[in-house]
Amino acid sequence: MKGKFITFEGIDGAGKSSHVDWLADYLRQRGKVVHITREPGGTALGEKLRELLLNQAMHLETETLLMFAARREHLAELIEPALARGEWVVCDRFSDATYAYQGGGRGLDRAKFLALEHWVHEHLQPDLTLLFDLPLDVARERIVRAHRVLDKFEQERVDFHDRVRQAYLERASGNPSRIRVVNAENSIDHIRKQLEKIVLTIC
Ligand code: TMP
Numbered sequence: 001m002k003g004k005f006i007t008f009e010g011i012d013g014a015g016k017s018s019h020v021d022w023l024a025d026y027l028r029q030r031g032k033v034v035h036i037t038r039e040p041g042g043t044a045l046g047e048k049l050r051e052l053l054l055n056q057a058m059h060l061e062t063e064t065l066l067m068f069a070a071r072r073e074h075l076a077e078l079i080e081p082a083l084a085r086g087e088w089v090v091c092d093r094f095s096d097a098t099y100a101y102q103g104g105g106r107g108l109d110r111a112k113f114l115a116l117e118h119w120v121h122e123h124l125q126p127d128l129t130l131l132f133d134l135p136l137d138v139a140r141e142r143i144v145r146a147h148r149v150l151d152k153f154e155q156e157r158v159d160f161h162d163r164v165r166q167a168y169l170e171r172a173s174g175n176p177s178r179i180r181v182v183n184a185e186n187s188i189d190h191i192r193k194q195l196e197k198i199v200l201t202i203c
Helices: 017-029 044-055 060-084 095-105 110-121 136-145 158-174 188-200
Strands: 005-010 034-038 088-092 128-133 179-183
Touching: 005 017, 005 095, 017 034, 017 088, 017 188, 034 060, 044 060, 060 088, 060 095, 060 110, 095 110, 095 158, 128 158, 128 188, 136 158, 158 179, 179 188
Parallel strands: 005 088, 005 128, 034 088, 128 179
Antiparallel strands: none
């Protein structure tokens, strides 16, 4: 029996990461074996690439290729073997992030995105993607309130983040059964109840 692959997505400051651990615990209580992971990252090599990707300026195509290189490693080392064993994988970002950030945000040619997606995971898409959506000014305020050093993407201008948000919403409207939009302005309790309901549809 194949396991399930759930991804979390959203603009920076959407607060998705705080729900990843909660969802994994919820699934474990229901008897699932669950791996929590993230992109870019999730493997020793992927975490090294993450360090570069989040801090080093580079050509758009270099950035995109490194995102997919880290993803190929992540799939081979962790995601595909876990799913084959019937285990669940909860991943903080996946290819929808490349579509939104490199495609929407930076203007990467869609054909190049599709070619890489096809190459790296032709036969695999998440079973469920939770897209945390909220207005840009609310997301920005959350980032500022966190008082930490901002990475390369968080330092981008508001119009970049607006294009990322629009690309995510467009991707969601093209894949309505896989990508479920969650209003990230709602309270934590409200969001958890909604996540519970959505996730039960694939349990
Ligand atoms: P995180 O802070 O949510 O862990 O995400 C790291 C940053 O990397 C975030 O700003 C989005 C960006 N990113 C991309 O630009 N493309 C991608 O394919 C992925 C996975 C992340």
